[in-house]
């Protein structure tokens with residue numbers, strides 16, 4: 001890098017007064033130097049193979065970008081299944097996700113600097129001309145301030161950074177005259193009204209045309225924002241200030257960061273997920289490194305690298321220390337409560353945290369980065385992609401995957417840090433999986449459900465901004481890129497900002513801010529950036545040895561052995577607290593523990609058992625807290641179990657030409673007919689039934705005979721339709737929703753219920769498609785006439801064999817109908833109680849109880865009618881084969897300093913009222929979290 005001068009190796013002593021550039025250079029030097037020092041471990045990958053993979057990435061980018069430009073532009077995003085543009089207002093609303101769309105050709109802007117990184121300079125020049133010609137930033141549309149900043153402002157600034165670099169080289173962009181920067185400035189001014197709050201934290205949304213609050217704006221009434229939303233502005237805003245000389249942007253972003261820092265929970269040094277922008281109170285007090293907080297941490301460290309302001313590093317280091325103390329439980333990163341950081345707030349992790357190993361590399365803390373990355377890779381190997389959320393024992397919690405780039409990002413940084421070719425192999429797997437499971441004829445489609453392999457009609461702009469950049473850079477040599485990537489820093493959206501900005505217009509950022517340049521106090525900083533020159537040659541198998549114990553972590557799926565149990569978490573000699581998962585109501589020892597924790601069991605008349613906690617009856621405050629944690633776990637297990645009791649979605653895969661299995665549609669299952677999870681898939685050509693609603697004897701049996709019949713929803717029961725098409729000789733049925741525009745992107749899938757009668761006579765498989773997914777098949781029939789589909793519980797691999805497969809062999813087995821309970825006379829029902837031998841459960845909600853429920857007394861429920869605030873919420877336990885992986889609760893000895901005083905458990909007795917108030921808050925926060933989406 002140009003600023004590096006002579007450069008210093010990592011691990012060498014830190015200068016007393018470290019100019020930003022030297023420190024930035026130090027971090028970058030760390031990343032770069034290691035690539036040449038790796039000597040053993042995974043087999044090296046030849047230059048030829050790396051080039052081949054790099055070319056594959058280029059081809060994939062062309063497929064994604066080309067289809068966007070051809071079929072979607074100037075719309076914000078491509079809808080790859082229906083091969084058209086996503087225009088806000090013209091598609092059913094998807095809620096918050098749509099707030100990224102401002103009718104400003106989002107994907108084009110987000111792709112600008114990717115084009116240069118991928119050496120597509122000519123295309124870049126064309127793209128910039130299109131942005132200048134077509135993009136309007138003054139639309140009457142309410143957008144997310146965060147998304148607009150990272151994707152659009154960042155995209156314009158990244159484009160500008162590389163445009164001036166190219167212009168300087170003298171070949172391309174000679175006509176360029178800072179036009180992208182002018183657009184960025186215009187957009188910057190449009191975002192500024194969002195900061196008009198007493199706290200200085202921005203409103204989460206703004207109307208591009210009308211700003212905030214005016215009646216026309218249709219926004220400005222929000223009270224809360226996420227920490228990442230308020231804390232991920234400094235790179236773009238400071239770059240805008242330094243490029244243009246207009247100081248206001250950097251000042252506003254700094255003020256928001258200063259406020260968040262002031263509001264950190266003082267005893268844990270953690271921040272919550274959501275904050276009130278007016279009062280500064282934490283709205284959600286759970287804290288992790290994933291959704292809602294992630295890039296706040298990222299920007300503190302990167303702001304230090306880009307701007308050289310020590311206060312950002314001090315803040316980052318303070319938070320990092322807290323993260324490693326409380327949230328990091330290698331290889332897991334688990335959310336905790338900010339006031340009680342030894343208490344886990346969840347037993348699942350979200351996919352966004354996959355960026356964290358990459359940040360740890362920048363920080364220089366390689367070991368936990370390798371561990372977490374390896375754990376994530378094992379999850380990917382199991383599900384092909386990282387599900388949006390997964391549990392501590394690596395089951396799918398939220399099954400979507402919108403082609404997020406965070407794991408590729410961390411893979412790239414780990415390769416840069418270690419030079420271990422293992423990470424090239426990881427990248428190769430990512431490429432293979434994208435091509436095999438996400439590639440569709442018109443781009444790449446997000447995964448609706450990683451378990452079934454079904455798709456969503458969605459290709460987010462970050463896929464082009466980030467995924468292809470990181471994958472290409474992973475395999476590229478220095479000479480494959482037309483500029484020196486080390487001269488730039490990546491924003492959270494992987495846009496490139498030049499490091500020389502730190503010395504440009506530097507003085508303007510100093511006024512009105514707290515960050516006067518100060519002497520570095522080494523003792524406060526953890527300069528952990530390892531000198532890989534020394535580390536890896538001394539122990540070439542270093543990274544491999546860290547990964548090795550984690551290899552089977554997911555397959556075994558009971559990784560207790562590999563979870564670091566916090567040494568300090570056990571009271572000496574005491575047994576670890578009872579976990580909800582382990583609890584057996586028939587075990588006298590467990591009942592004794594319950595009693596100690598102040599939890600009583602009440603046997604209800606209907607055979608169920610109710611759990612109630614009276615903290616005051618606990619043997620000690622520590623037992624009371626154990627009891628609270630036990631109850632919280634029970635609540636979580638209950639909701640988890642309810643989810644598991646639902647039949648998972650199924651897949652309809654179009655296998656005939658020209659789809660060849662590349663389009664997979666999410667389908668709802670039926671509570672009757674052939675169970676596709678127990679039988680081989682059913683494959684056949686489709687035919688529409690007549691009458692289309694299938695509510696009477698078909699008049700076209702010859703057309704549906706031996707085929708999969710398409711039937712429209714409505715006018716009679718699902719089971720009746722199934723019987724009619726079965727009688728006509730159909731081998732399966734697909735019910736298509738009659739509500740025009742409905743889609744599994746926007747509506748929750750449901751199971752088709754029976755008709756309250758015995759449905760054993762229905763032998764064929766039946767699946768449900770929403771209207772949008774159904775119309776993909778109907779359109780295909782119109783265009784290709786013969787359309788063949790596969791009905792299954794999980795999409796079949798789309799390898800080239802599928803293209804040459806023989807004619808279908810229809811499956812019409814006599815089925816082994818499971819004894820499922822069917823909710824009578826409702827077409828849209830929720831739960832089916834399926835007791836598995838290993839799971840003993842009692843549903844707490846009377847309306848979802850089935851006779852099977854009462855057969856088992858190994859678990860418990862609690863009434864929700866409790867008026868006593870000390871009594872807890874209803875719950876249900878699972879006796880799964882795995883025991884819980886959570887860290888053991890440690891004796892807590894924290895002293896709270898904020899408005900929510902807490903007890904120092906080890907030292908004094910906390911007033912019971914305050915314990916209860918605190919716990920109730922936790923429970924509320926917990927319940928809120930469960931409802932929240934990423």
Ligand code: DMJ
Nearest residue numbers: 295404405406462492493
């Ligand atoms: C991107 O827009 C950015 O990386 C952001 O920080 C969070 N997530 C998405 C991609 O997953």
